[in-house]
Each structure stands twice: as C-alpha cells, then as structure tokens.
Amino acid sequence: MPEFAYELMDTDRQKANIKVIGIGGGGGNAVSHMASQGIQGVDFLCANTDTQALASTSVENKLQIGINETKGLGSGSIPEKGRASAQEDRERIASAIKGTDEEKTNMLFIAAGLGGGTGTGASPVVAEIAQELEILTVAVVTTPFSWEGLTRVECADxxxxxxxxxxxxxxLIPNDKLQSLGKATTMIDAFGAANDVLLNSVQGIAELITIPGLINLDFA
Structure with missing residues (x-):
C-alpha cells in the first residue's frame, strides 16, 4: 500500500449540500420541473400557503406555511399575506433549509414567480432566514408579463x-422576453419556457459545484 506524506481529503465530507426551494405557485411549478430533469447533487423543497397547489407538486419535500394566516388557501395576490405566512413559520422554514449538523446546507436557491402573493411576499423572508443561517443564497425569479397589469408589475418590483x-x-427572468419566441407561442409554451430558463440557471451553477471537472469549485 503506498504511503503519503500528507493526509488525503475525505471527499464525502467535502461534498456540497445544495437545496432549491420553490416558493408559491410559480416557484413550485419550476421546482417540480427541475426535479423531473434530474439535476445532480441537489435537494428540492416546495413551500406554499395553498394546500391544494402544494399537494399537486411532484416534489417529495413540501412545507405548508401560514395556516393561521390563509387557512390553507392562497395569498390572494397580496404579498403582505405571503410575508406574514412566512413570518408565522420562520422556525419551520429554518429547520427545512438549514440541513443537519452533519450536512449543513452550503447553498440555497430560491425559485419564485414575482407579482403574486406568496412568491413575492414569502421569498424575502426565506432569504432573510438563510442569511441568518449564513447560507450562500441565490434567488432565481421571474417577473410578470406587462399585460398582466401595472399592479402585478409594481408588486414584483x-x-x-x-x-x-x-x-x-x-x-431575474423577465417573462416579457419570452414573447420573442414568436406569435404562435401559446401561454403554456411561454410558461414552460420560463421554467426551462429557471432550470438552466440553477442547473448551470449547481452542477459546476457538484460534478467533478477539470477545475474544482468549492465553498472555501
């Protein structure tokens, strides 16, 4: 057996722990799409106030927030309700995103569609919690189509x-940019394209870290 003058790294202990949380309806749809595409080395989680929407997602790990605030319904496109729902469950959110003592979360992606209630209101609260936990946090969010109205655009801003x-x-992923796909593009196609952009953004960054390559990237 060869002898080494130095101690080899335990690669299992060096492994990055990356989570992606989808917040609200748009974020949940995006994360369900990501999970179905098999991004390597990433754990997925969906958080929502809407019980029905949460049940429909294919992601295994789900977190219902704001049961007292919304009674299991959506936030009604009111960001203040989304924010209050996240504040109501700060401890549960922290527990869900921080990982374990053995495998603390190194990096968190927040996926959300801005302009509505839960995604817009709860996402900053989740980011605050991650900041307190000293987790490197990247938000990947879509902004509304301009035809959705000034209220939703201002809400997203x-x-x-x-x-x-x-x-x-x-x-930031402006949904208005998706109109360049062509006049024949349906709404379903447009939102599908938005999910693909969210997927590619998260996958591109995450797999730089989780998949061995010629140049090693880590959190040192």
Whole structure:
C-alpha cells in the first residue's frame, strides 16, 4: 500500500449540500420541473400557503406555511399575506433549509414567480432566514408579463427590492422576453419556457459545484 506524506481529503465530507426551494405557485411549478430533469447533487423543497397547489407538486419535500394566516388557501395576490405566512413559520422554514449538523446546507436557491402573493411576499423572508443561517443564497425569479397589469408589475418590483437586501445573488427572468419566441407561442409554451430558463440557471451553477471537472469549485 503506498504511503503519503500528507493526509488525503475525505471527499464525502467535502461534498456540497445544495437545496432549491420553490416558493408559491410559480416557484413550485419550476421546482417540480427541475426535479423531473434530474439535476445532480441537489435537494428540492416546495413551500406554499395553498394546500391544494402544494399537494399537486411532484416534489417529495413540501412545507405548508401560514395556516393561521390563509387557512390553507392562497395569498390572494397580496404579498403582505405571503410575508406574514412566512413570518408565522420562520422556525419551520429554518429547520427545512438549514440541513443537519452533519450536512449543513452550503447553498440555497430560491425559485419564485414575482407579482403574486406568496412568491413575492414569502421569498424575502426565506432569504432573510438563510442569511441568518449564513447560507450562500441565490434567488432565481421571474417577473410578470406587462399585460398582466401595472399592479402585478409594481408588486414584483417591490419583491425584487426586498430580495436584493438579503441574497448573495439575484437572477431575474423577465417573462416579457419570452414573447420573442414568436406569435404562435401559446401561454403554456411561454410558461414552460420560463421554467426551462429557471432550470438552466440553477442547473448551470449547481452542477459546476457538484460534478467533478477539470477545475474544482468549492465553498472555501
């Protein structure tokens, strides 16, 4: 058996622990799509106030928030309700995203669609919690189509402002850009394309870290 003048690293202990949390309806749909594509080395979680929407997601790990605030319903496109729901369950959110003592979460992706209630209101709270836990946090979010109305656009703008304060990086995906796909593009196609962009953003960053390559990236 060869002898080494130095101690070899335990690669299992060096493994990155990466989580992706989808918040609200749009975030849940995006994360369900990601999970179905088999991104390597990533754990998925969905959080929502809406019991029915949460049940319909294919992701195994689910977290219902704000049961007292919304009674198991959606946030009604009211960000204040989404924020209050997340505040109600701060401890449960922290427990879900921090990992274990043996495998603490190194990096958290927050996926959400901005402009509605839960995604817009709860995402900044989740980011605040991750910041307190010293988890590297990247938010990947979509903004509304302009035809969805000024209220949703302004709501999304406020959500972006709140997220910027507590994430390490923010990736914005304007849904309006999807109109360049062509006039024949249906709404289903457009939202599917948005999910693909979210997928590629998360996958590109996560697999740089989790898949061995010529250049090793870590959290040192």
């Amino acid at each position: 406020k959500g972006i402002e709140d997220l910027r304060k507590c994430v390490d990086a923010l990736i």
